[in-house]
Structure formats: C-alpha cells, structure tokens
Amino acid sequence: MCDIIFGQDNCFNCDNPDDSTRKSHLSSPSVYRKAKRRALYKNGECNIVLENVSKLRRRYMQDLFTTLVDARWRWTLCVFVLSFLLSWLAFGIIWYLIAFTHGDLTPENIDNPAWSPCVINMKTFMASFLFSVETQHTTGFGYRMVTEECHEAIVFFCFQSIAGLMIQAFMVGIVFTKMARPKQRSQTIMFSKNAVICRRDGQLCLMFRVGDMREKSHLIGTTIQTRLIRSRVTPEGETLSPHVTYLKINIDDHDERVFLMWPTVAVHKIDQDSPLYGLSAADLLNERFEVIVVLEGTTESTGQTTQARTSYTASEVLWGHRFRPLVKYCKTKLMYEVDYSQFHEVFKVDTPLCSAKDLETYLMINEAKVITRFH
Incomplete structure (x- = not known):
C-alpha cells in the first residue's frame, strides 16, 4: 500500500509515520545538491544585474541625491x-x-x-x-x-x-x-543559516528562526513576509521563470505583527494552499527554488522603518530537522536568558519523507479503513 500511495522512492513506514528507520540520507545536509542559484544573497543584497538599460547614467544623475546616498x-x-x-x-x-x-x-x-x-x-x-x-x-x-x-x-x-x-x-x-539610514539597524537582525521542514501539531511545516540582538531598542510593529521563487509552467505551456508565490507565515499562532523580545521561529504550514504541498524529501534534493524572507519594523529609538532580508535555497532547507531551544529562565538572576550560540543549531527528528499531500491522503485512507472496520 505504501508503494502505491507514496511511490517506491518516497516510501516510509506506513504503519508508523514517525518510524526512525526512514532513509537518513534524504535528510542529511551533506547530500549532493544542484549548484545554488539565488536572487537574494544571505546578507540581503539582490543578486541582480541590469543589462541594456537605455540612458542609465542619465537616470542616475537625475536622482543625484539617492545616487550619492547609495554610493x-x-x-x-x-x-x-x-x-x-x-x-x-x-x-x-x-x-x-x-x-x-x-x-x-x-x-x-x-x-x-x-x-x-x-x-x-x-x-x-x-x-x-x-x-x-x-x-x-x-x-x-x-x-x-x-x-x-x-x-x-x-x-x-x-x-x-x-x-x-x-x-x-x-x-x-x-x-x-x-x-542615519535604518539599513544599519538591520545588521543586528539575525536569521538562521538554514530553514527546516518537520511536523508541528501533526502537520508538515517549513520553519526558520529570526532574532533581534539589541536588548534596549526593539523593533515595533514587526512584520515578516515570505515569497517562494521558482519556475512554473501554465496549462497553456507557458514557462514563468521566475514565478513568485506568497507563503503565509505564522509566529506563535499570530499572522500579524510580532514583537521580537527573543528569537522566535516563523512557521509556514504546508497545507492545500501552500505551493510546497506536493514537495517530498526526495523532490527537495532536485528542486530549484528560493524562499525570500523580508522583515520590516520601526526602530523604537528613531521611529525609522528598517528592513532586513535573507533567503533560503532548496539546498539550505533541511528535511527532518528542528531548531534547538534558546530561551530558558534563570532562577538566580530572575530573568530569561537567550543562548545565541545555539541560534543556528538544529537536530534531527522523525519526519515522514513523503509530501504533505501524500501524507494527508495516507491519513485519510487509514481513517476510512478504521471507520469501515468498526462498521
């Protein structure tokens, strides 16, 4: 039954989706991947070169103030x-x-x-x-x-x-x-080196960690937006490359503004509305996509809006991993402590290797079998 639902290559223990005997090589970050091709570097700079733009220098000189500020x-x-x-x-x-x-x-x-x-x-x-x-x-x-x-x-x-x-x-x-550019404020915003895919509340989720290293001046009204960039072929045969898709993000069950008191994990639930709904661990090895993350907030001390950006390619997404906890309460100091040495650390967890779509199909079939058996 497992081969029929998930295919021979994506098979895991159908009787126990959390079986630790899953193929470990699919979740290993050292597996060979295709060469990275990204639109946004990890530090937030765009990897884009403009070619054959008519009168480019004249346009820059017409906006001399911005040109000198950006120089x-x-x-x-x-x-x-x-x-x-x-x-x-x-x-x-x-x-x-x-x-x-x-x-x-x-x-x-x-x-x-x-x-x-x-x-x-x-x-x-x-x-x-x-x-x-x-x-x-x-x-x-x-x-x-x-x-x-x-x-x-x-x-x-x-x-x-x-x-x-x-x-x-x-x-x-x-x-x-x-x-005074708020761009410098973004230097104290940290993103995890890798994103991970694992189960949370029984559902496959894409997760990454974000934190603010400043203790006194926090960001107000912080929002996090994510976009998925990959090629798409329309029913008419048109290839859209690159194609940008919105990814809904939740942080602590909130999808609006967040307060970064301590590092937190942003979660994208891979459900029917997610463009990653059909992605399996095996597909991740050969897939070409990039997740763009944009964090915006208002600096508490200056009132200026700042923005921090990063991205994760398919080779930087670890299947079957979870972030290590950072925050603990110190009874002697009577305050919370954040260990930033563990900010990028992840550990392996039992995770089905199939896609969220196949997992949902399998669970529905199992549920139907149970109902039929009792009737």
Missing part, C-alpha cells in the same frame, strides 16, 4: 570634498575676473590709494580664492570686503552666499542621511 562612503566623501573645493575655485575665478575687468589688478591701480576697487585688498588670484571661501562660509576676517564701487560685485556676493548655503545643505543632508 560607497569613499565616493560620497570624495564628492563632498570636491563640491566645496570646486565651488570655492569657481567663485574665486569669477571674483578675480570681476576685479580684472574693473581694472583693480592693473599696475597703476593695484597700489594706488586713491583707486576704489570692487574688493579691498584682493590683488592676486590666491586672495580672490580666499575671499571666495570667506564669503561662502561667512567667515568675514575683515581684511577683504566688497565696496559700493561695483554693482556686479554686490550682486555676485549675494548669489555666492545663497549658492553656498544650498551646496552646504545638500551635501550635509547626503552625509547625514547616509549615516
């Missing part, structure tokens, strides 16, 4: 320094040209006390550069100053003051935004 620190700081140096130099050249066109730099006027220059004590290009720096940052040493002689100098003085404020606000805003 590496060395490039952001390089642009930060160059923006001030180049603006000082450009405005210094213009100040030098204003003085030159007015005749302030001619030999007969440069040391003539009766001559009224546009800018007092600006006789060289270095002096014009220093005056540009003093004007842009309102330093005002008092040695060089604009006179009423040149209207163009007065207008340009006002223009540089406004432009300097805009440059400073823009660049300081970029650096501040880059430093």
